[in-house]
Amino acid sequence: MSADAAPPMVEAIGLTKTFAIPAATLFGRARPVAAAVDVSFRIPRGRTFGLVGESGSGKSTVAKLLLKLEAPSAGRLLVEGQDIFAQTPAEELAYRRKVQAVFQDPYGALSPRMRADRIVTEPLRAHGMDRREAEARAPELLRLVGLPPDSARKYPHEFSGGQRQRLAIARALSVDPALLVLDEPVSALDVSVRAQVLTLLREMQQRLDLTYLFIGHDLAVVRYLSDTVGVMYFGRLVELGPARRVLRRPAHPYTRRLVALAAGDAPLGAVRLQGELPNPLAPPSGCLFRTRCPYADATCAARLPEMRLAEPDHLVACHHHEAVAAGAKAETGPMLQEA
Amino acid sequence: MPHGEPLLAIRGLNVEFGLPARPVRAVADADLTLAPGEILGIAGESGSGKTTLCAAVMRTLPRTARVSGRVEFAGKELLSLPEREMARLRGRDLAMVLQNPMTSLDPLYTIGNQLEEVLRERRRGGGAGRLGSAVEVLRRVHLTAPELRLRQYPHQLSGGMRQRVLVGMATAAAPRLLIADEPTTALDASIQDEILILFRELRESAGTAVVIVTHDLSAIRRLSDRVVIMYAGRIVEEGPTVEVFRAPRHPYTQALLASLPRIEEEEVVLQPIPGQVPDLARLPPGCAFAARCPAAIPLCREERPRERTVGERHRVFCWRAGEGAA
Amino acid sequence: MARFLLTRLGQALVTLALLTVLIFVLARLTGDPTPLVLPSEATEADRAFFRQQYGLDRPVHEQYVVFLRNVLRGDFGISFRYREPAFDLVLAAIGPTLQLAGVSMLVAILLGLPLGIAAALRPGSWLAATVRGYASLGQAMPTFWTGLMLIFVFAISIPVLPSSGYGTAANFVLPAVTLGFYASASVTMLTWANMTEALRSDFVQMERVLGIPRRLIVLKHALRNASLPIVTYLGLQFGLLLGGAVVTERVFAWPGVGQMLVDAILNRDYPVVQAAVMLTAVLVMTINLVVDLLYAVLDPRVSRS
Amino acid sequence: PARAQARPPLTVAIGTDLITQDPCRIAGGNDYFFFANVFEGLYGPDENGKPAPLLAESHTASPDGLSYEFTLRPNARFHSGEPVTAEDVRFSWQRAVAPETRNPRASVLVANIADVEVLDQRRCRVKLKQRDASFLDNCGEYWYIISKKHAEAGGENPFDRQPIGTGPFAFVERRVRSYIKLRGFEQHWGRVPAFGEVTLKIIPDDQSRVAQVQTGESDIVTNVPPVLAAPLQRLPNVQVVRAPSFQNIYIAINALNGHPGLRRADVRRALNMAVDKAALLRATMLGFAQQLEQPCHPDIFGCDAQVTPYGYNPDRARQILTEAGFDFGRPLKLLGQGTGRVPQARETLQGVAAFLNRIGIRTEINMLDYGAWISVYGARQKDPSVDMVFANFTDYNADPSGRLLRQVRTGATYSWYSNPEIDAMLDRMNDFASIEERRAFVRRLFARLHEEAPLIPLWTVDSIYGVGRGLSWKPTPHVSWPVLWNVRRAS
Amino acid sequence: MSAAAGERPGDAGGLFGGRIRAGAGRPPLFATAICLLLVVAALGGGAIAPYVPDEADFTAILAPPAWVEGGSLAHPLGTDQLGRDMLSRLIAGARISLLTAGAAVLAGGTVGVALGLAAGYLGGVVEAVVMRVVDAFLALPFILMALAFVAALGTGIGNIILVMMLTNWARYARLVRSEVVSIKKRDFVLLARVAGLRPLPIALRHILPNALTSILVLGVLDVGRAIILESSLSFLGLGIQPPDVSWGLALAEGRTYMTVAWWLTVWPGLAIVLAVMSFNALGEWLKAGFDPRGRL
């Protein structure tokens, strides 16, 4: 990463978020669930940070923290060097202009009772622009994302999924944000529509010098947009590095599986993950992946692996990555029992 | 490739929704055959009628649907079968896995209860010999700790586990035909693979024919013998999987395959299909894809393309298919 | 379990505390009881004595404190009118009301569930249309009207049932049908809506394609799933029947708490009003608590993590 | 034949439950029905409603009217079997005025008793503080004779447990708000009922109650509203029995502080002329009432004065009003009862309003529930925003003093009228030793009141009973709560 | 441009899904006609009634309807116990019945919605307080409130409305709160927060419009309920008071004449039944249209 004097757009330092799950169980007692633990990364201005990982691994939690929809349990989150959880109301308002978001579900993201022009200009209005002026900017915003100007007067249900996602992007762009949080923005879309939206996102980034936090399941898609990639497993970052390197030569056994599966042309059944998913309410000791890791041994059950440099700029949290990379580690199968 | 008497033969199937004055033809003039033990993949744009087609075969369409045509299963015409007999076929000879695994199990009963219920029904149908116990069914779908699972409720299982339970139920009696509607969409890549492997095993062990509907083209490529591509309610291309993926003949199939992310010189390349899906209630007179087709000629907009055979069991509905790939 | 119960009990206590204020204020809103309790011959001294005897001459907030203190001891005071402990009077009346509400509920369920299910199974049929008509009629007919009609038909024209009164099993029929008919209307609609939804759910589709017999699908799966909101509603409805059956009780001379409450309000008999409302409120809240527990039994998602 | 000896049961449907079983705490309402059947006084109404000796066999009054000597019947017994003694009579008075009992009704009669002397086992002397011509009349309903022994032995509330009296029916059991069971008292001194077990069912709703006699579930229903009586008459198995009552329906006029015009007697007379009572009675009461020209029924003592009825004369009424400079611009505010203790209360007031409208007076009706209504009607300070009140007043007995003192005396509970001349006459009313002298005086008083027109008398409603065909019964007239002892099986 | 493209059945996102149709299919014709008729009657009131509705005519008491023996065309639906024209009373009654029911529902709805919105969106102490009060009101017998207020304030139309409002609002508050709790977790609300909107605009612009359908449906169904409620109050003598006339009052007053003059109860009874059925049918239709899952 470049050693710019200016602070990076985003810097997360030891970010942790635990949820208490109370009422989900009528008769149980509240138990903490760690959704994100000790997550640290930086996103330079104008770049994309891709976040991948299994369902429920805490990707959206990181996104929500960045959007200030949740407050962290520990750790700091700096945007342009400023801690976003220590802001005055005025600073917060300014911050709200700087950061916008697009979510996964194109059906749920738009108020079904609002017209397109009001949807895309709502952030402007929230930041004090008067209605006439704001709505005058609607056609321009719609054009920006490739929607015809006559769509201004339509309601969300009159748009297709891909078009809705465009609307959501137009709205996010309306206040000239510097940072866009994209939480699986294309997962719900058809292959062909997905391609449309992705090209649009890339084009916008280049045109407006945007910084992206991009969350996705599809590694090819992540790779298409991202400069840096973080891999999460059960709340922790297990691998972090330049997108190409991580996705071509993964260091962590979990990432290896992901990449192998995503390759897609491997014959059916060639790559199989064994073992059990860890229970978030009673996480295993040591390395969280050991219950499914083919290389697990006693060390893994005893100690939590630290993030270590695998290569320059490429961090991995695995006790055995050198041995595995060298092909020197034999597959022992997952460790299901406690050490 | 299995030959002989087809297991399933769909002839001129039409399914309409909405007001008769302004019908939505979710499936139009579909012709399709399936041999015993064959695996068929169906892909296509969202809303192109894939689910509707499957539901028509299972006769589980909502009452508002108007169905015409013929669906023959092992020589029986299904559409005119009394509901009683149809119910007897379901589950035993014809089974289906629905689109959404998260909600396809009754949340109020244990897995064991629901599985037993299915098994009881199968035994009554006379399939007793090959059934085995509930535990065995779960073991067959590679579920860990099956005894425990039987005592658990659906919400205590992950999506992948539920999906496997459903597949186990649907395949308990080794049906002759299994229809799986997007069985893997909601799943992790790793679990996705598990399910596909299961289908393969089922065909191998019991000779079950499988129809799999999915957006995931790589799943189709790896699993199925034959593939059907649908667009706007119509089958636009059908052929052996290898051949269609190698040399797609319909411009939509070509565009669909091209829109998958591709890696060229270390860069990921995307090629979206321009334009929008047409409104099913207001289809143009000619080819529905014409408006987005780079190879469209005036004829495409005026007249609906006829079927054209371009290889062994490979047919395509495109005026320009004969001229070689566009 | 314990935690849930404690939370719910805590909430119920807060609600009860609020209720004491509401009830106290509402009772006093009705006006001065003196002219109603004392005959017109009463002298000013008689009136003053009466007020002093029941503490009505003290400032309202003091009266409230006294009331609260007594309630905490389970003492709701002496009825102005009957000069008996209000609580005993109400206790005697709550039995008949509970019985009537229970039987009506049963009638409502026995009528409403099958009708709602039948209509849900055959959308758009004449049966569904009939059920809709039935339910609308049930909602639209004031209970006094239904009750009087039933008396005319089944006690006078075809004398097979007692017209009114309380005591024997036969006495239950007409009032229970009157109330049950009214309550069954909403039970029908609710069952219909929830059954329709349950029948549309994915697991019902799944069971269909698995060849599970229709009877099982409907009765075992769809109905149980549909019953969750119905159970909640029945709890509320039961509360409504407890406090709201006044009209029916009156028409059928049912010695229940609803009628007693009306009489007490009309006679400004504060202690009885307060006792009656408190007791029904506690009952209503208890029933809703039971319903919540029942819900947890019916729905494993709630009870098992 | 042997079985016919056992006396049959009787079921009566009544409208409201008892408030108390203790005769010293009597509060009103239906309680009288119970007390009249289970208890007795020294005097009381006979079968024709006239005061007659009950527990007393005879009496003599002193010439100054301040002392009465009663002789008890030798065969008068309590339900417990004990004979009634003079000591019991004295005790009954003492308990009625005892501060612990504090019965407001005691003020009417018992308060005027200075002392009761026991002369011997069967004789006693009652001394009055003031001369009171209505004393004997009032004896019946305010001075129920109770057993000293029972009262003193019975603990805290002896009558709540077991109300022992001397009446033709003895208490058996009661289920609150459901029924009261009595039994015919065979040892009664004279009025032995023809029935064994008597059940008083409590059925509050009029229609449901009337249905009881139609279905044969009850033999008698009380308080049949006129509208339900009419169709009942046509039924083969039911007879409608009516008896004149003393329940007076009238419109009180606010002559104190309401519409200024109402302070003039000529205006009030004109209002009397404006209402077609006969038509209103036919329409609302379907004939089940006795139209009144004076403030009370002619059977009331002294209320038989020959006065000229106002008649229905709207033109004359309007003319008088115009001449009197009546302010037609200000509407008259009418207060009525919304919850029915009086049959057809709403219709009656609406009818009156309609007649007033007809002569050009605008009206505003305000209906209140009984409690709110009585708070306004009986308030010490009369509400100036009320001009007329629909009211009912039930005479206790044939003596008019009780009601006149409440209805028209200055400052009385229900008086919306004030006139020193009338007040002076009222003060003198009971102070007569000679009945004839008193009658002449009371007639004069009523004649004056007719001229003064402090109210618009309408009618006395009939007590209407539905009685099964198998029974014959002539209810005692002029009592709202008849004794059932004379119900007989029709032969 | 395709409206339905990408739209899948069951994908409409539940209660507030993308697809908003004004009702499912055609509106119920008969019900709509009845409702229109009622509105006309209510608006026209005395102007279209042939007689003054509370004018007594002692020469024509209890005249039967025109087609019954003894009836005349002067009073097509007959007259009541004071000789008042039934038709005129029905028309005048429509006004008061609908006014009281409508106003009660509107007022109760407004208060309930506002409090439910506040409770659901703000949560915390506000929610705790409001919901406990709601519980308390739901546990109070309706009849107590009605009687207490009527006894205290008298029986004017305003008071009847007030009473019905007081007995109604809690149900709305409860409904709205539960709606809000689920809506506020939806993406578009989160995104509105991301956009920098403050609580009040979010509540009013994003949450309320989406809860509106169920509120509306409850409201429409409630109008019928309120008419019945008012008639029950009249039965107890505490409803609308003369000279005002409502169907409930007419029914309650006329019920003693049931055996003498059936038309006194049948007409108002019929009016109530028709009105309630029509409102319910309209409500059902609205609900079916707004809510693909048909939740109550």
Ligand SMILES: Nc1ncnc2c1ncn2[C@@H]1O[C@H](COP(=O)(O)OP(=O)(O)OP(=O)(O)O)[C@@H](O)[C@H]1O
């Ligand atoms: N509000 C909440 N309360 C309790 N637990 C929560 C909450 N939000 C998230 N979690 C839990 O935190 C963990 C991480 O959730 P998160 O949504 O961040 O996962 P994700 O990586 O985005 O998954 P997906 O790929 O499925 O979107 C999960 O176990 C989830 O159940």
Ligand SMILES: Nc1ncnc2c1ncn2[C@@H]1O[C@H](COP(=O)(O)OP(=O)(O)OP(=O)(O)O)[C@@H](O)[C@H]1O
């Ligand atoms: N019950 C219905 N009523 C009306 N239209 C319907 C109904 N079911 C399906 N359709 C329409 O029929 C068309 C085909 O739907 P279908 O669900 O078969 O598509 P699909 O190919 O399975 O799409 P997806 O990939 O999104 O599952 C769509 O346009 C849909 O809107």
Ligand SMILES: [Mg+2]
């Ligand atoms: Mg997520």
Ligand SMILES: [Mg+2]
């Ligand atoms: Mg589908």
